[in-house]
Amino acid sequence: MTDTSSTIEPVVTARGLKKKFGRKEILHGLDFDIPAGRIYGLVGHNGAGKTTTLNAMLGLTSYEGTIRVLGEDPFARRAKLMENVAFISDVASLPRFLRVRELFALLSNIHPNFSTDKARSFLEGTDIKPEMKIKTLSKGMIAQLHLAVVMAIDAKLLVLDEPTLGLDITYRKRFYRRLLEDYMTEERTLIITTHQVDEIEFMLSDIMFIRDGDLILHMQMETVNEKFSQLVTNEPAMQSEARALNPVYEETRFGQTVFIFDGVPREKLEPLGKISTPTLSDLFVALMQRPTANPETAR
Amino acid sequence: MKAFAALVHREYIEHRGAFFIAPLIMVVLVFLLTILAFSVDRINTRFSGQMLTVMPTWVFEAGFAALAAGWLAYLGFALFFYCADGFAADKRNNAMLFWKSMPASDLKILLSKLAAALTILPGSIFAVALISILLMFGVAYVTTMIAGLGSTTLLWSILGIFAQMSLVLLVIIACALLWYLPYMALVGAMGTAAGRWAIPLALLLPSLLSVLEWVLMGGGINPFSTHVWNYLHYRSQFPIAFDSLDRVWEGQQAFDAMAFLVDFLQKFDWVQVGIGAAFAFVAIYIASEYRRRSAAN
Numbered sequence: 001m002t003d004t005s006s007t008i009e010p011v012v013t014a015r016g017l018k019k020k021f022g023r024k025e026i027l028h029g030l031d032f033d034i035p036a037g038r039i040y041g042l043v044g045h046n047g048a049g050k051t052t053t054l055n056a057m058l059g060l061t062s063y064e065g066t067i068r069v070l071g072e073d074p075f076a077r078r079a080k081l082m083e084n085v086a087f088i089s090d091v092a093s094l095p096r097f098l099r100v101r102e103l104f105a106l107l108s109n110i111h112p113n114f115s116t117d118k119a120r121s122f123l124e125g126t127d128i129k130p131e132m133k134i135k136t137l138s139k140g141m142i143a144q145l146h147l148a149v150v151m152a153i154d155a156k157l158l159v160l161d162e163p164t165l166g167l168d169i170t171y172r173k174r175f176y177r178r179l180l181e182d183y184m185t186e187e188r189t190l191i192i193t194t195h196q197v198d199e200i201e202f203m204l205s206d207i208m209f210i211r212d213g214d215l216i217l218h219m220q221m222e223t224v225n226e227k228f229s230q231l232v233t234n235e236p237a238m239q240s241e242a243r244a245l246n247p248v249y250e251e252t253r254f255g256q257t258v259f260i261f262d263g264v265p266r267e268k269l270e271p272l273g274k275i276s277t278p279t280l281s282d283l284f285v286a287l288m289q290r291p292t293a294n295p296e297t298a299r
Numbered sequence: 300m301k302a303f304a305a306l307v308h309r310e311y312i313e314h315r316g317a318f319f320i321a322p323l324i325m326v327v328l329v330f331l332l333t334i335l336a337f338s339v340d341r342i343n344t345r346f347s348g349q350m351l352t353v354m355p356t357w358v359f360e361a362g363f364a365a366l367a368a369g370w371l372a373y374l375g376f377a378l379f380f381y382c383a384d385g386f387a388a389d390k391r392n393n394a395m396l397f398w399k400s401m402p403a404s405d406l407k408i409l410l411s412k413l414a415a416a417l418t419i420l421p422g423s424i425f426a427v428a429l430i431s432i433l434l435m436f437g438v439a440y441v442t443t444m445i446a447g448l449g450s451t452t453l454l455w456s457i458l459g460i461f462a463q464m465s466l467v468l469l470v471i472i473a474c475a476l477l478w479y480l481p482y483m484a485l486v487g488a489m490g491t492a493a494g495r496w497a498i499p500l501a502l503l504l505p506s507l508l509s510v511l512e513w514v515l516m517g518g519g520i521n522p523f524s525t526h527v528w529n530y531l532h533y534r535s536q537f538p539i540a541f542d543s544l545d546r547v548w549e550g551q552q553a554f555d556a557m558a559f560l561v562d563f564l565q566k567f568d569w570v571q572v573g574i575g576a577a578f579a580f581v582a583i584y585i586a587s588e589y590r591r592r593s594a595a596n
Contacts, residue, residue: 060399062592078591079404086400093397097313106312109305110401150400 009071011036011157011189012057016065019052019213026052028213029065036156039184039203040191043284044210050193051089053210054161057191058087070156083112086150087159094134094146101130103149111153119152122182140171147175151183158183160192164199172199179203197280207280211288225277229266231259233273242272249286260286302403306411311419314385317377319423322370326431333438359439359457360547360554363432363464370428374421374472375479381420382483383497386412386490386586406587409491413583416483417476425472429465436461463556470560475537477572482534484579488586505531534575538568 010033017030027049034040044050055061057069059078067074072081095103100123107114120130128141128148137145143164150158164172180203184190194200207224209217219227231242234256243250245268247259260278261269269275278286311318386409389395398408436457443449476483482501489504490497509528512518518525544559546552 058399060396061594078399079402079407082400082402089396089400093394095309095313095394095397096392098309102312106305106309107401109308110302110403112402 008036010034012067012069012191014053014056014065014067017053017056017067018064019049019056019061020064026213027056027063030210030213030215032208032215032218034189034191034206036189037186038189038205040189040206040208041197041200041204041280042191042193042208042210043197043280044193045288048210049213050210051161054087054089054159054191054193058085058089058159060089084156085159086153086155086157087161088146088150088163089159089161092139092142094142094149096133096135099131099133100128100145103134103145104130107149107152113154114149115152115154119148122148122151122178140167143167143171143175147178151179156187157189157191160190160194162194163192164194164196172196176200176203197284201280204280209284209287217283217287224280224283227263228278228283229261229264229269230276230278230282231261231269231273232256232276233259235273238272242269245269249289258282303407303411303414306403306408307415307419310385310412310415311423313388314381314415314420315423317381318420319427322373322424322427323430326427326434329431330434330438337438337442356456356460356553357547359436359460360464362435362439363460363468366432366435367428367464367468370424370431371472371475374424377424378416378421378479378483379486379501380498381416382486383490383501384495385416386487387494387497391494404587405590406584409487409583409587409590413484413487413579416487417480421472421476425469428468432464433461460554463554467556467559470563471539474539474563474567478534478537478575480572481575481578481582484582488582491586492589534571538566539563540566 012032012034014030014032017027018025019027030053042050042053052061056063056067057074059069059074059076059081062075069081070084074081098106104116104119107119108116123145126141126144128137128145134142134145147163164175167175176199179190192200192204204221206220207217208215231247233239233242239257239259242257242259245261245264248262249258249260251258260282266275384391389398389408440449440454440457443453485504486497486501489500493500505528506523509525509531510522512525512527513522516525540563544554547554
């Protein structure tokens with residue numbers, strides 16, 4: 001299910017991307033392109049291979065196949081690549097022994113595209129002060145500081161792997177709002193993974209679902225809206241007709257039956273019940289069912 | 300170069316507790332105790348002052364040497380534990396992913412750690428050592444003044460001794476760092492892979508190599524009568540001879556820093572220093588490849 005095309009040079013290109021840990025193959029030969037200026041959501045179960053895919057993109061792990069990020073082989077040229085790529089893989093990874101001002105001073109010398117002024121301006125209005133030691137900051141403050149650091153880097157690609165893990169809803173909302181308002185431009189590309197897919201749905205331009213090391217959906221959000229439909233009906237006759245149209249998913253909620261269809265024209269579904277576009281979390285549940293794990297809900 | 304210097308500075312910030320703050324606190328405490336001892340007459344100021352003028356030059360030189368020896372021992376322990384622990388600190392602190400997001404290769408980061416172990420970290424202890432010795436000299440001179448024996452000549456003599464001995468200490472520290480560089484790199488490389496286990500491994504590895512030679516190639520009557528053991532024994536001893544200082548210790552001759560240093564540097568085994576530096580680079584390179592390939596999270 002791939003429907004992404006672009007005429008400009010992709011920021012990320014992967015061909016036959018495989019990764020094994022021992023004898024176990026985690027990624028089974030992924031092929032994808034990520035164009036510039038897009039906001040990608042990479043979604044999957046725990047252990048599906050999201051972080052491994054991101055690690056391969058960031059040069060943090062070896063792999064089989066080919067992957068190019070901004071034209072570079074990330075594993076061979078990670079240090080060079082990081083001049084134009086910023087990432088947060090774990091918000092708890094900021095060096096805790098430093099003060100905020102020491103962190104900024106070091107980064108201004110280590111990273112050619114880091115701006116201390118920008119980082120300071122991103123922290124205005126927060127409770128984070130330059131003299132504070134990072135180890136004294138709360139989890140939410142550390143996330144704010146880490147976001148300020150990556151946003152102060154003039155990068156072409158920003159990768160966020162579960163950036164809001166463990167944060168409360170207020171911080172999560174603020175985090176994504178700042179990211180959109182203060183950072184994203186047409187030249188920048190953002191790849192983000194999270195389990196709270198509903199919270200990032202509004203900002204995504206593209207979505208990738210990864211299941212057990214395979215890419216099972218890679219699509220622009222507009223296409224998702226056109227391609228997938230959700231039907232809610234409680235009439236047994238209508239349900240039989242709906243089943244005849246081969247839904248990709250079916251479940252019963254509060255006495256009503258919910259179907260999700262892939263590529264079935266809405267005109268055919270409208271007589272059968274209430275039609276809507278499935279949310280990303282509904283689509284995720286529909287497409288990510290693993291028959292061995294959830295045989296009762298898989299169709 | 301700016302980035303490399305910043306990475307070295309990062310090491311200093313992370314480890315300044317062991318290399319600067321703790322030694323400085325120790326000096327302040329000892330100084331305060333000394334002042335207290337004099338103020339409650341635990342030490343007789345007048346008598347001490349008189350004693351110091353019996354053989355003023357020797358007393359100050361020997362005092363400097365004794366205190367410097369203590370600081371050298373502290374430096375050795377601190378650097379050993381730094382190499383075993385500091386090279387794995389990014390992983391232990393859960394900060395590996397952050398530093399991997401920086402445009403700095405693993406080799407550059409490990410070299411910056413080694414560079415810190417050769418420059419700013421021992422430099423900090425050197426600075427604190429000089430402060431402590433200066434305080435000791437200051438206290439000693441004040442006691443001579445209280446005893447009524449202080450003079451400008453003595454003061455200049457003390458300052459001359461301080462300058463000469465400081466130069467000697469600096470050169471000895473620099474040469475010791477170069478001499479023990481392969482050990483530091485090896486412990487650091489093992490620390491990169493094994494974390495704090497590098498401490499026992501650093502002691503175990505030479506024994507294993509010696510036993511391996513003994514088993515495979517024969518040799519003396521025990522596993523430590525081997526070429527490997529003899530070589531490691533030689534490389535473990537700092538090649539400094541104090542024979543030329545016998546007359547100085549006995550008070551028959553004034554210490555001549557320049558003569559001592561020229562003699563010392565001429566006899567120093569520079570070939571082994573070169574071999575050690577090459578070994579150190581290879582060890583760090585292998586460790587950096589391990590760090591590059593191992594999981595960061």
